[in-house]
Amino acid sequence: MKIGIFGAGDVGGTLGKRWRQKGHEIMFGVRNLQSRNIQKLIQMDENFKVGDIREASTFGDVIVFAIPWTAVEETILSAGNLSGKILIDPTNPLTPDLKRLALDDISVAEKIAKLANTTAVVKAFNAIGARTLNNPIFDSDRADLFICGDDIHAKRVVEELATDIGFDVVDVGPLVNARMLEQLALLWIELAFRRQMGPNIGFKILRRKYEF
Numbered sequence: 001m002k003i004g005i006f007g008a009g010d011v012g013g014t015l016g017k018r019w020r021q022k023g024h025e026i027m028f029g030v031r032n033l034q035s036r037n038i039q040k041l042i043q044m045d046e047n048f049k050v051g052d053i054r055e056a057s058t059f060g061d062v063i064v065f066a067i068p069w070t071a072v073e074e075t076i077l078s079a080g081n082l083s084g085k086i087l088i089d090p091t092n093p094l095t096p097d098l099k100r101l102a103l104d105d106i107s108v109a110e111k112i113a114k115l116a117n118t119t120a121v122v123k124a125f126n127a128i129g130a131r132t133l134n135n136p137i138f139d140s141d142r143a144d145l146f147i148c149g150d151d152i153h154a155k156r157v158v159e160e161l162a163t164d165i166g167f168d169v170v171d172v173g174p175l176v177n178a179r180m181l182e183q184l185a186l187l188w189i190e191l192a193f194r195r196q197m198g199p200n201i202g203f204k205i206l207r208r209k210y211e212f
């Protein structure tokens with residue numbers, strides 16, 4: 001699959017590296033083609049492609065917004081026409097102290113859907129740290145990855161991409177539920193850093209059969 005990744009930091013670089021290992025084609029869309037992040041990635045794998053936001057947007061059938069949530073609006077303007085693309089949103093609209101969300105009545109994922117004028121937005125990879133993105137396997141368990149979105153096909157594609165790199169996927173419903181997933185990221189941050197569990201943690205749902 002051809003994947004355009006906006007941003008080449010912890011999340012973008014890690015997802016790019018993991019998907020590349022699974023044979024996907026990756027282009028990073030960045031502001032600075034010479035940044036240290038980009039140099040490190042190219043050293044790791046010369047098959048990574050690098051371009052500006054517009055070039056990565058044109059390249060990818062799937063696009064990942066691995067950038068600060070505050071950069072989403074200008075990035076969509078730079079990206080051009082995103083129709084027909086599957087957009088993955090891992091961002092969290094955190095306040096600078098990382099204790100609360102800066103948005104009250106909407107999620108970043110819903111904002112992306114409005115700004116890009118598409119329903120093919122999937123919230124994913126936000127309530128987990130970059131280390132666990134790199135390795136979601138814990139002994140015999142795979143970390144759960146919570147996703148949501150309104151477009152069933154887009155969710156199935158993201159499910160395949162997440163399963164490919166070792167996650168169990170839990171579909172939590174329509175895109176409006178991205179508000180819950182952005183809150184869940186606050187819990188992950190609280191546990192990892194303030195409760196000092198460390199960043200090698202992930203969520204897992206336990207289930208027994210239940211007849212509704």
Ligand SMILES: NC(=O)c1ccc[n+]([C@@H]2O[C@H](COP(=O)([O-])OP(=O)(O)OC[C@H]3O[C@@H](n4cnc5c(N)ncnc54)[C@H](OP(=O)(O)O)[C@@H]3O)[C@@H](O)[C@H]2O)c1
Binds near residue numbers: 030075090
């Ligand atoms: N780190 C995590 O564990 C984690 C986990 C889940 C979700 N997230 C979310 O994922 C997103 C990316 O996080 P990250 O940790 O990967 O951040 P990061 O390491 O700081 O990387 C951010 C990337 O975005 C680019 N960027 C910054 N400002 C930009 C702008 N105005 N326009 C275009 N590109 C811009 C940076 O490019 P430059 O090099 O040019 O600055 C860099 O490539 C954030 O929204 C974060 O909340 C992070």
